[in-house]
Amino acid sequence: MRDLLALLGLARGRAGWMVLGAGFALTATATGIALLGLAGGLVAGAGAGAGIAVGTVVWLRALALGRTAARYLERVTTHEATFRVLADLRLWFFERAIPLAPARLGGWRGGDLMARLVSDIDALDGLYLRLVTPTMVALLTVLGLAAVLGSLSPAIAVLVVALLVATVDLVQGMADLAANQALDRQAAVIAEAEDGHEAALHRQAAISAVGTAATQLVAQLALVAVVLGWAA
Numbered sequence: 185m186r187d188l189l190a191l192l193g194l195a196r197g198r199a200g201w202m203v204l205g206a207g208f209a210l211t212a213t214a215t216g217i218a219l220l221g222l223a224g225g226l227v228a229g230a231g232a233g234a235g236i237a238v239g240t241v242v243w244l245r246a247l248a249l250g251r252t253a254a255r256y257l258e259r260v261t262t263h264e265a266t267f268r269v270l271a272d273l274r275l276w277f278f279e280r281a282i283p284l285a286p287a288r289l290g291g292w293r294g295g296d297l298m299a300r301l302v303s304d305i306d307a308l309d310g311l312y313l314r315l316v317t318p319t320m321v322a323l324l325t326v327l328g329l330a331a332v333l334g335s336l337s338p339a340i341a342v343l344v345v346a347l348l349v350a351t352v353d354l355v356q357g358m359a360d361l362a363a364n365q366a367l368d369r370q371a372a373v374i375a376e377a378e379d380g381h382e383a384a385l386h387r388q389a390a391i392s393a394v395g396t397a398a399t400q401l402v403a404q405l406a407l408v409a410v411v412l413g414w415a416a
Contacts, residue, residue, distance in 0.1 A: 192316070194272065194273060194276060195269040197272060198265050198268045198269050198272065201261060202316070205261035205262035206262075206320050208261055209262065209317050209321045211254040213321055213325050215251040215254060222244055222247065262317060265312060270308065329345070330344070330345050
């Protein structure tokens with residue numbers, strides 16, 4: 185974490201580009217969620233026999249275009265921010281390496297220094313694109329969903345957020361599980377949970393079937409009793 189904060193500190197001169205890229209990424213995610221929600225509403229309405237309003241179609245097209253535009257602008261701004269940050273890091277490294285030459289760099293070969301100046305710094309291109317921005321967008325998206333769902337139903341909001349956190353934890357932990365040779369153990373835990381879920385579903389189905397049969401039987405017996413009583 186300290187190294188990450190140090191690198192972000194070196195990139196603070198490009199904070200504007202970074203925030204702009206993250207903003208477009210968040211916009212693309214938000215419009216995608218809204219688009220899915222609206223499309224789901226249309227499917228549900230069509231299934232219920234309801235017509236499709238013109239305004240709804242307009243919103244659907246606007247969201248689709250907005251998501252495409254936001255995704256394009258996100259790619260442009262995040263890559264521009266990355267290139268600028270990498271250029272700044274190379275300049276920072278070069279400015280600090282020059283005063284050390286040649287006395288304090290005598291143990292370093294030119295190829296080693298070049299590798300650090302080029303390939304090692306290039307390896308940091310995923311820091312902002314694949315770590316900082318996705319993490320920020322995911323966090324803000326979860327908080328936004330929690331706020332929206334919480335206004336409708338706090339219980340649903342808690343459930344959705346818990347499921348999202350559990351899913352993210354499983355996906356993000358794949359590398360750790362593989363490194364510790366724990367994939368099989370985790371797979372066994374998941375399989376056991378699935379077996380328990382299936383067993384619960386079977387029990388629920390059995391209870392439902394017995395309850396339905398008992399209800400029908402009681403109703404038929406009541407009908408027979410009424411007919412016999414009426415006949416008597």
